[in-house]
Amino acid sequence: MGNNTDTRARLAAEPTIRTLVISQHEVVRRQLVAYLSRSPYLSVEGKVFEPEVIERVRPDVLVLDLSQLDAASIRQATDAVIAIGAGLIALASMPDVHVERLVRDAGGEYRLKAAGADHLAEAVRQVAPPSKPLATPGAERRRRPDGGSAPT
Secondary structure, eight states, rough: OOOHHHHHHHHHOOOOOEEEESSOOOOHHHHHHHHTSSTTEEEEEEEEOOOHHHHHHOSSEEEEEOOOOOHHHHHHHHHHEEEEEEEEEEEEEEHHHHHHHHHTTTEEEEEGGGGGGGHHHHHHHHHHHHTTTOOOOOOEEEETSSSOOEEE
């Protein structure tokens, strides 16, 4: 019983990770926001993609649903993530090597939706910028091409 209390106290003391969910599908967006909002260390909002939305919201982590986004929009999103130093998780229905490379070049995580949403909140925590908490003590971060960092 003390462990649960200790864990809740530790999470409450950690900084909140501002998380932006972008999806063109309203139902998917609402489900992702609802799921992630259950995490005590995440502050979550959902938006439809517009080129300036990432710069305006300036999240710590962007969760990007890749369905119905063209390559130019995906590039704009990854460029914005790099520019503001945010973490990135891209969700795809099917594997795409070119998109995966864009996401990884931005220091992000590329995940298939079929992999399950049960680990999404933890993934958000893992890709949060260094000023935000890491999910596991001693986790190391790899350097992104822009000089930022992402967890290994």
